[in-house]
Amino acid sequence: MLKAVIFDLDGVITDTAAFHFIAWQKLGNKLGINITEAFNEELKGVDRTESLRRILALENQEQAFSTSEKAALATEKNDFYVTLIEEITPVDILPGISELLDKLKQQNIKIGLASASKNAPTILAHLGLSETFDTIVDPATLKKGKPDPEIFIQACKQLAVSPAESIGVEDAYSGIQAINDATMYSIGIGDSKTLNEANYVVSTTRELTYKKICELWQNK
Ligand code: UVW
Numbered sequence: 001m002l003k004a005v006i007f008d009l010d011g012v013i014t015d016t017a018a019f020h021f022i023a024w025q026k027l028g029n030k031l032g033i034n035i036t037e038a039f040n041e042e043l044k045g046v047d048r049t050e051s052l053r054r055i056l057a058l059e060n061q062e063q064a065f066s067t068s069e070k071a072a073l074a075t076e077k078n079d080f081y082v083t084l085i086e087e088i089t090p091v092d093i094l095p096g097i098s099e100l101l102d103k104l105k106q107q108n109i110k111i112g113l114a115s116a117s118k119n120a121p122t123i124l125a126h127l128g129l130s131e132t133f134d135t136i137v138d139p140a141t142l143k144k145g146k147p148d149p150e151i152f153i154q155a156c157k158q159l160a161v162s163p164a165e166s167i168g169v170e171d172a173y174s175g176i177q178a179i180n181d182a183t184m185y186s187i188g189i190g191d192s193k194t195l196n197e198a199n200y201v202v203s204t205t206r207e208l209t210y211k212k213i214c215e216l217w218q219n220k
Helices: 017-031 037-042 048-058 067-085 097-106 120-127 150-159 173-181 210-219
Strands: 004-007 110-113 166-170 185-189 200-202
Touching: 004 150, 017 037, 017 048, 017 067, 048 067, 067 120, 097 110, 097 210, 110 150, 150 166, 150 173, 166 173, 166 210, 173 185, 185 210
Parallel strands: 004 110, 004 166, 166 185, 185 200
Antiparallel strands: none
């Protein structure tokens, strides 16, 4: 029986990639590092510290900063990012997601959030979804980021469900790997070639209806 659906945030519930891009670009300009939109795509689902490491590596600047200087750079990026996400409102919930969340609630299926973003609670508040999620994993408590399954396993624990009774929804390849390795059923949102390891892929959130989820669960 399906007991829980655990969602990634960025690219699944709302799209914050553009805000991350603007904030990383601002920092990149200061450091003389060009950050392209394609590179920003590779940072999807990657936590802040690791994103900064990858950005500095673009220009072999990883060793140019001490640990505390890198922490200050990450904070600088985040402070700007936080001002940008102030603009987020419920209108920014991706198509079909509100309806899906409502249906899951009506059916008593638990709803969890497994996002690497430390800003996730703030973003959910801006979207008016704080009360909708039964649990949010705090990424600061985890040892490893995606593709490690830890975040999804932790979400299942917090919801008191087993991974075999749960679906994970992700838009990033590393996220799909994390769901699969947690032994949950994985649904990818995006390009079926990129997300080829998912149990099922929809091209947009609009296709992710409660009916579709029930069909997939019955036929898995
Ligand atoms: C990520 O690390 C993905 O996001 P944030 O900077 O919001 O914590």
